[in-house]
Amino acid sequence: xxxxxxxxxxxxxxxxxxxxxxxxxxxxxxxxxxxxxxxxxxxxxxxxxxxxxxxxxxxxxxxxxxxxxxxxxxxxxxxxxxxxxxxxxxxxxxxxxxxxxxxxxxxxxxxxxxxxxxxxxxxxxxxxxxxxxxxxxxxxxxxxxxxxxxxxxxxx
Numbered sequence: 001x002x003x004x005x006x007x008x009x010x011x012x013x014x015x016x017x018x019x020x021x022x023x024x025x026x027x028x029x030x031x032x033x034x035x036x037x038x039x040x041x042x043x044x045x046x047x048x049x050x051x052x053x054x055x056x057x058x059x060x061x062x063x064x065x066x067x068x069x070x071x072x073x074x075x076x077x078x079x080x081x082x083x084x085x086x087x088x089x090x091x092x093x094x095x096x097x098x099x100x101x102x103x104x105x106x107x108x109x110x111x112x113x114x115x116x117x118x119x120x121x122x123x124x125x126x127x128x129x130x131x132x133x134x135x136x137x138x139x140x141x142x143x144x145x146x147x148x149x150x151x152x153x154x155x156x
Contacts (some may be wrong), residue, residue, distance in 0.1 A: 002099050004127040007149075016145045024074060024141065027131045033114040055107050063097055126153065 003010065003026050011019045070093045074080050079089040106117055127129055134152045135141045141152075 002096070002103060007127055019145075019149075020142055021128065025133060027128050030114055030117075030128065037114050052108055055104065058106055059101070062100070066093065066097060130154070 003022060007023070013024070016021075040051065071080070071090070074086075074089045074093075078085040103117075106112055130152050131141065139152065140148070
């Protein structure tokens, strides 16, 4: 949902196919997470400590892989060739890890459910809601450009 919250800025010049793929992925991620969460609660709900352990384990894995691979990718793309660009690039990676950490905090609540996470609610995520409404009314969600995104947002 962090990607959707920054959609206009981060996807301004993106290829329409890639933009459509990322928006679709983020919208569906909430639903996938909710289904997996409900199965987990049914099978292991009495072991709340285990869920929290796996949250920490998954977060550490994601952070570790990001810290290991992002600098390599940035170097390959040439983003580390100038000190200013390198600082901006690595600052972006640090900012994203901080955002992901902050977004993970509600997950530790006993009352947590993915569909009720603050960044997945209707008030916090108009793109997600508009996308679902647009798709349910037969809108073409496989190709997104600036005009189609404006059309989708009319459903918000």
